Amino acid sequence: MSTATVTRTPIPDDDLAAEADEDNTDYVTFDMADERYAFPMRRVQEIIRMPAVVKVPLGPPSLEGLANLRGRVLPVVSLRRCCDMSQTGHDETTRVIVVDGGVPLGFVVDRVASVISIDPSALEAADAVQSTVQSDVLVGVIKADDGDMTTVLDVDRLIGAQFARLAERGVRESSAAGRIPAEPDADAESDDTLELVSFAVEGQEYALPLDQVQEIVQAPESVSHVPNAGSRVLGVIDLRGRLLPVVSMRRVFGLPVTPLEPKNRIVVVSLEGGVVGVVMDTVREVLRVPHQLVAPLPSVVAGDGRKTEVESVCRLEDGKRLVSVLSVNRMFDSPEVRNEIADYQEGDAMMPQQQSATAGDDGRGDEELFVVFRLDDEEYAVDVDTVQEIIRVPEALIRVPKSFSFVEGLVNLRGTVLPVVDLRTRLGLERVERDERQRIVVLIIGGVRTGFIVDSVAEVARVGRNVLEPAPELSAEQARLVSRVANLPDQQRMLLLVQVDQLLAAEQAAEAAELCEAVCDEALAGV
Structure with a gap:
C-alpha cells in the first residue's frame, strides 16, 4: 500500500475551515466508535452541533428526525445506524455533517476531527479494505505516513441505501402542496x-x-x-x-x-x-x-x-x-x-x-387552517376541513376480533357506529395507557367516519402558505402519510402535516365500513 503525506487542518466548531480544491483531494474526517472516517470535502455543505429534532413516524430506522436549518427542513440521520454500529448517546462533541444529497441531509457523528489534504496516490481502493462497516458504502482508505488509516465513505451509497425515496425525489411540489379535496359526504352533511x-x-x-x-x-x-x-x-x-x-x-x-x-x-x-x-x-x-x-x-x-x-x-x-x-x-x-x-x-x-x-371566500387568504394534535411529544396537523369533530375517548370500546392491529374498537356516536383507530399504533409508535388528555379526532376516509385516538389536541392554528413545504421523502409510507411540514422557526416548532386520505388504505377503509354495517345489522336484528 502506498503512503503519502497528509496535511491536517483542525475545524473550528460549527464552521468549515477549508473548501474543496479542483482535484477533489480534500476530506472532512470524523470519528465513530473509536475509528476514523471521512467524507469528500466537495460533498460537505457545513458542520453543525446536534440540533433539536422532530421525530417522523414510519421513516427509516436510521432517521433521528427533522431539524430546522436556517428556515429549511433538514433530515438528520444516525451514521452509526447506517453503518450497523452500536448506538451511543449524544454529548458536547456530537456533530452533524450536512452533505449535499440532491437535498441537504445531516449525518450524526461522534466527533469531527479535521480537514485533510492528500496526494491522490494515498487513497487505497475499497476492495482491499477490511472494515467493521458495510463494504458497499466504502470508497477506499487513506493511509498516512504515521500509519493512521482513515476510511472514506460513499455519500451517495449511504443515502441510497437508507433513503431511496430521498435519492429519487423529483419536483412534485405542486401536487404535494395541493389542498386535500373536501369529501362529498362532508359537504352534503353540513x-x-x-x-x-x-x-x-x-x-x-x-x-x-x-x-x-x-x-x-x-x-x-x-x-x-x-x-x-x-x-x-x-x-x-x-x-x-x-x-x-x-x-x-x-x-x-x-x-x-x-x-x-x-x-x-x-x-x-x-x-x-x-x-x-x-x-x-x-x-x-x-x-x-x-x-x-x-x-x-x-x-x-x-x-x-x-x-x-x-x-x-x-x-x-x-x-x-x-x-x-x-x-x-x-x-x-x-x-x-x-x-x-x-x-x-x-x-x-x-x-x-x-x-x-x-367577499364570499373563507377569509383565509394566504393561510391554511389546521387542527394540531400531539403524539409522543411531537406536533401533527390535519386540515380543519377534514375534521368532522373531536370527542373524548369513552371508558369502553366495543372490541373487534380479527381486525387490524391498530383498530381499537367501535364506539356509538349519537346512533352511528364509529370505528376507532389508535393513531400511535398506525404510525408505528409505542402504545400508551389511556388518560384524560386523549381525544378522538373524527375524520371521513373513503366515505366512512373513522376516529383516531391522539395524545391530546393542542389548538386550531392558522399557518401561512409561505412556511409550508414538501416533507422530505424518506420512505414510501412516510411520504404518503406526512406529505408536508409547516416550518415555524420563530416559534421553534415544526408541524408534520398528515395526509388524511392516506391514513387507511382502500382495503382497510372498506373493512372499517363492513365492520360498521355488521354491527348495525346485529343491532337491528336484536330489536
Missing part, C-alpha cells in the same frame, strides 16, 4: 349539522359556531396590559406580527378573572371591523351536532342578564349533557364593549382579511 367549538368557563360548557372562529391558540404567559382599558379587555398580544386585543370570557360572564395557565386557550373570533381573542378556561372539542338536537333558548330566560349571550342549547348524550351555544354578536353587542375593542385594533392591518371574508 346542511344538516351545526359545527361548534366547545369550551369550558368555570366548569360550565359553552360553544361557538365554528364559522365564527378563525383559530385557537395557546394563551401566552402574560398579556400586555393597556392603561385605562375597559372592564372586559385584558390587553393585547402579538399574533404573528399583528396586535390582537384579548378579552376575558370570565369578565364577559361577570366571573372573577384567574391568572393565565398553560391549559387556557385564546379563541380568535371575527367581529365587524376586525378580530378579537377570547380567553377560555379550556377548549374541549369540535362538535358536529344534528340540528334536531339543537333548540333555541326558551323565551322565559332569554332576557335574563348574561343568558342573552346564549342563542341555543345542544342536547347531547340523551340530554345528560347540555351545551350552551353563544353568539359572538351578542357577546359584544353593546357599543361600549365594541369601542373598547376597537381602540386596540390595527384597523388598516385587519381590514384586508375582513374584506376578504365578506
Whole structure:
C-alpha cells in the first residue's frame, strides 16, 4: 500500500475551515466508535452541533428526525445506524455533517476531527479494505505516513441505501402542496349539522359556531396590559406580527378573572371591523351536532342578564349533557364593549382579511387552517376541513376480533357506529395507557367516519402558505402519510402535516365500513 503525506487542518466548531480544491483531494474526517472516517470535502455543505429534532413516524430506522436549518427542513440521520454500529448517546462533541444529497441531509457523528489534504496516490481502493462497516458504502482508505488509516465513505451509497425515496425525489411540489379535496359526504352533511367549538368557563360548557372562529391558540404567559382599558379587555398580544386585543370570557360572564395557565386557550373570533381573542378556561372539542338536537333558548330566560349571550342549547348524550351555544354578536353587542375593542385594533392591518371574508371566500387568504394534535411529544396537523369533530375517548370500546392491529374498537356516536383507530399504533409508535388528555379526532376516509385516538389536541392554528413545504421523502409510507411540514422557526416548532386520505388504505377503509354495517345489522336484528 502506498503512503503519502497528509496535511491536517483542525475545524473550528460549527464552521468549515477549508473548501474543496479542483482535484477533489480534500476530506472532512470524523470519528465513530473509536475509528476514523471521512467524507469528500466537495460533498460537505457545513458542520453543525446536534440540533433539536422532530421525530417522523414510519421513516427509516436510521432517521433521528427533522431539524430546522436556517428556515429549511433538514433530515438528520444516525451514521452509526447506517453503518450497523452500536448506538451511543449524544454529548458536547456530537456533530452533524450536512452533505449535499440532491437535498441537504445531516449525518450524526461522534466527533469531527479535521480537514485533510492528500496526494491522490494515498487513497487505497475499497476492495482491499477490511472494515467493521458495510463494504458497499466504502470508497477506499487513506493511509498516512504515521500509519493512521482513515476510511472514506460513499455519500451517495449511504443515502441510497437508507433513503431511496430521498435519492429519487423529483419536483412534485405542486401536487404535494395541493389542498386535500373536501369529501362529498362532508359537504352534503353540513346542511344538516351545526359545527361548534366547545369550551369550558368555570366548569360550565359553552360553544361557538365554528364559522365564527378563525383559530385557537395557546394563551401566552402574560398579556400586555393597556392603561385605562375597559372592564372586559385584558390587553393585547402579538399574533404573528399583528396586535390582537384579548378579552376575558370570565369578565364577559361577570366571573372573577384567574391568572393565565398553560391549559387556557385564546379563541380568535371575527367581529365587524376586525378580530378579537377570547380567553377560555379550556377548549374541549369540535362538535358536529344534528340540528334536531339543537333548540333555541326558551323565551322565559332569554332576557335574563348574561343568558342573552346564549342563542341555543345542544342536547347531547340523551340530554345528560347540555351545551350552551353563544353568539359572538351578542357577546359584544353593546357599543361600549365594541369601542373598547376597537381602540386596540390595527384597523388598516385587519381590514384586508375582513374584506376578504365578506367577499364570499373563507377569509383565509394566504393561510391554511389546521387542527394540531400531539403524539409522543411531537406536533401533527390535519386540515380543519377534514375534521368532522373531536370527542373524548369513552371508558369502553366495543372490541373487534380479527381486525387490524391498530383498530381499537367501535364506539356509538349519537346512533352511528364509529370505528376507532389508535393513531400511535398506525404510525408505528409505542402504545400508551389511556388518560384524560386523549381525544378522538373524527375524520371521513373513503366515505366512512373513522376516529383516531391522539395524545391530546393542542389548538386550531392558522399557518401561512409561505412556511409550508414538501416533507422530505424518506420512505414510501412516510411520504404518503406526512406529505408536508409547516416550518415555524420563530416559534421553534415544526408541524408534520398528515395526509388524511392516506391514513387507511382502500382495503382497510372498506373493512372499517363492513365492520360498521355488521354491527348495525346485529343491532337491528336484536330489536
